[in-house]
Amino acid sequence: MLKHFDHMTVAVTDLAAARRFFALLDFEEDKAVVISGPVMDQYMGVPGIEADHVTLALKDASPRCEIQLLHYRKPAATRDPSVGRLDKIGFNHICFAVSDIDGLIAKVTAAGVKLRNQPMVFHDRKLVFLEGPEGIVVELAEWT
Numbered sequence: 001m002l003k004h005f006d007h008m009t010v011a012v013t014d015l016a017a018a019r020r021f022f023a024l025l026d027f028e029e030d031k032a033v034v035i036s037g038p039v040m041d042q043y044m045g046v047p048g049i050e051a052d053h054v055t056l057a058l059k060d061a062s063p064r065c066e067i068q069l070l071h072y073r074k075p076a077a078t079r080d081p082s083v084g085r086l087d088k089i090g091f092n093h094i095c096f097a098v099s100d101i102d103g104l105i106a107k108v109t110a111a112g113v114k115l116r117n118q119p120m121v122f123h124d125r126k127l128v129f130l131e132g133p134e135g136i137v138v139e140l141a142e143w144t
Helices: 015-024 038-044 101-110
Strands: 007-011 027-036 050-058 066-074 094-097 120-122 125-131 137-143
Touching: 015 027, 015 050, 015 066, 027 038, 027 066, 101 125, 101 137
Parallel strands: 007 066, 094 137
Antiparallel strands: 027 050, 050 066, 120 125, 125 137
């Protein structure tokens, strides 16, 4: 039986930029390790994997909520040219519930994060899409 969302992993080429982006959303670094070797090769299905694996945890969240950053050293990661498209099949976006969407929008845009749209109200929530690391789409939702 499922209990709750645990984590999302984002493969990145710019680890520092991804850390900065998620720090703006109050994620804090919990662990940083390098994964490699036969056990990881088999588990990940990536022969010869060597990658930085950084776990970021949302401060004070209960239940715990993580973003895991994966920065491939080898093999070279393949870029998905349609990662930010919302009209494709497969992964679409991740959404975080927030308590002050206007304040958070001001904070992230002051740091250079781009909004993908103007905030709108839909299904009892004020919503906005952000341009996330490596072009992933991150949505913020404030329940009204």
